[in-house]
C-alpha cells in the first residue's frame with residue numbers, strides 16, 4: 001500500500017471507531033429512557049403529584065418528594081449563590097496574589113472534586129449534630145449548599161477572568177472605583193457565564209442522594225414541611241413562617257431509590273414515573289443553561 | 303501664567319526585574335501639547351500609563367522617583383487615585399470601549415460620579431461625539447453596541463468618552479493610529495482647540511503629526527529621555543544625533 005492509501009485507511013478506521021462508540025453511548029441512553037417511559041408513563045397522573053407515598057403502589061405519589069426537592073433547592077440556592085459569587089469576586093478582584101491565596105485557590109478546586117458523600121458526613125457532624133438542626137430540611141439545604149459552593153466560586157472566577165483587563169483599565173481611567181467597576185462593567189459582562197455555572201451545579205445537586213441520606217433525609221414521609229406562607233382570616237391575611245425549615249423531608253431521588261428497592265412490581269412503575277419527573281426537571285434546568293450560554297455567545301465580544 | 307502642572311522626577315519603572323524607564327525628568331506646562339516620540343518598545347506607553355496610575359493595577363509593576371501633579375506627589379498617601387484619574391484622562395493605545403451602547407459608553411463617566419440628569423448627559427454625549435467627528439456617523443444609532451463600530455470609530459468613541467468628563471490633563475496614546483486622514487485632521491484641529499482648557503500629552507509615531515500639533519517634543523529611546531525641547535527646535539535642529547536619525551527616518 002502506498003502512503004496515501006494507508007493514511008486513508010487510518011482515517012476511515014478512526015471515523016468508524018468514533019461513530020461506533022458514539023452510537024453505543026446514545027443507544028444505551030435511549031434504551032434506558034424509553035424503558036423508563038414505557039414503565040412509568042401510565043403513572044404520570046395528577047394524583048401521582050398530589051399523593052404521599054403509600055404502602056399500596058397504585059396509591060403512592062411524589063408529593064412529599066417534589067415539595068422537599070423544591071425546599072432543598074431554594075435553600076441551597078439562597079445560601080450558595082450569594083456566598084459563591086461574593087467569594088469568587090473577592091478571590092479574583094480583591095485578594096492579593098500571594099502564596100496564601102494560591103493555597104486557598106487550589107483547595108477550592110480540590111473541594112469541587114470531593115465525593116458528595118463526604119459533604120454528607122460533614123453535614124451530619126456539623127449541621128445535624130453540632131448545630132442541633134436535626135434531620136431538617138435546613139440541614140439538608142445547608143449540606144448541598146456546601147457541595148455546590150466550590151463550583152459556583154470557580155465559575156464566577158472563570159467568568160471574571162475571561163474579561164479582558166482593558167475593560168477594567170477603561171473603567172478605572174474614567175475615575176471609577178473598584179466596586180463601581182465590578183458592579184457596572186465586570187458583573188454584567190460575566191453574569192451569563194456565572195448563571196450557566198450556577199444552573200449546572202444546581203441541576204447536579206437536584207439529583208444528589210448520598211449526602212442527603214447521610215444527613216438523615218427520610219425515605220417515607222407522609223407530611224410536608226410547614227408552608228412558609230400562612231393564610232390568615234384577618235388583616236394582613238398573610239404571614240410568613242420559617243418553622244418549615246426545621247421539619248423532616250425527603251427528595252425525589254431518595255423517594256425513587258426507596259421504591260426501586262421494594263419487591264412489589266407496582267413500585268417499579270412508581271419509580272419509573274419518579275425518574276421521568278426528575279429527568280424532565282434536569283432537562284429543563286440544563287436547557288436554561290444552554291439557552292443562557294447561547295444568548296451569551298450571540299452578544300458581541302471584545 | 304503658565305506653570306508646570308505635571309512633572310516627573312527621576313522616574314524609573316519596572317515590570318518585575320525588567321527596567322523599562324531609566325530615570326525620566328520631564329515637566330509639562332499647563333495648556334501646552336507635548337508629543338512623545340520614539341521607536342516601538344521604548345517605554346512611551348509605560349510612561350504615560352504611569353501618570354494616571356493605571357500601571358499600578360498590574361501586579362508586578364513598580365515605580366521609583368516622583369510624579370508631581372498640581373504640586374502633589376501622586377503616590378502620596380493623601381492622594382486618591384480615583385480623584386487623580388478624573389483629572390488625568392486617558393485614551394488608550396488600543397481602543398477599549400465597554401461592551402455597551404455608544405450612549406452608555408459616554409454616560410458611564412457621569413453615572414459613576416452620581417450625575418443622573420438626563421439633559422446634562424444627553425448634551426455631553428452629543429458635544430463630545432461632535433468634537434471627535436463621530437456624531438454624524440452614529441447620531442441615529444446611539445443605542446448600538448460600541449463593539450460593532452469599526453476600529454477607528456471605536457478609537458474616536460474612547461476619545462469622546464475621556465473628553466466628556468472634562469479632565470485637566472489628557473493622555474493620548476496614539477489616538478489616531480486607526481483613523482483615516484480626514485478624521486485625523488479633525489482630531490488634530492480638536493487638539494489645537496483643547497489646548498485652551500487642557501494640558502495634553504500625545505504619543506505618536508507620525509512625525510508630521512507631532513510637528514503639527516505639539517508645542518514641545520520629547521524623544522525616548524530604550525527607556526531614556528534623549529532630548530526634550532520646543533517642537534520647532536527638535537524638528538529643525540535636533541541636538542542629539544540619535545534624535546536626528548529617528549526623525550529623519552534613518553532608524554526606529
Ligand SMILES: Nc1ncnc2c1ncn2[C@@H]1O[C@H](COP(=O)(O)OP(=O)(O)OP(=O)(O)O)[C@@H](O)[C@H]1O
Nearest residue numbers: 317322340341342343344345346347348349360395
Ligand atoms: N504588562 C507588561 N508586563 C511586562 N512588560 C511589559 C508590560 N507592558 C509593557 N511591557 C514592556 O515594556 C516595554 C515598553 O513597552 P511600552 O508599551 O511602554 O512601549 P511603547 O513605547 O509604548 O511602544 P509602542 O510604540 O509599540 O506602543 C516593552 O519592552 C514591553 O515588553
Ligand SMILES: [Mg+2]
Nearest residue numbers: 346347348395
Ligand atoms: Mg505604546
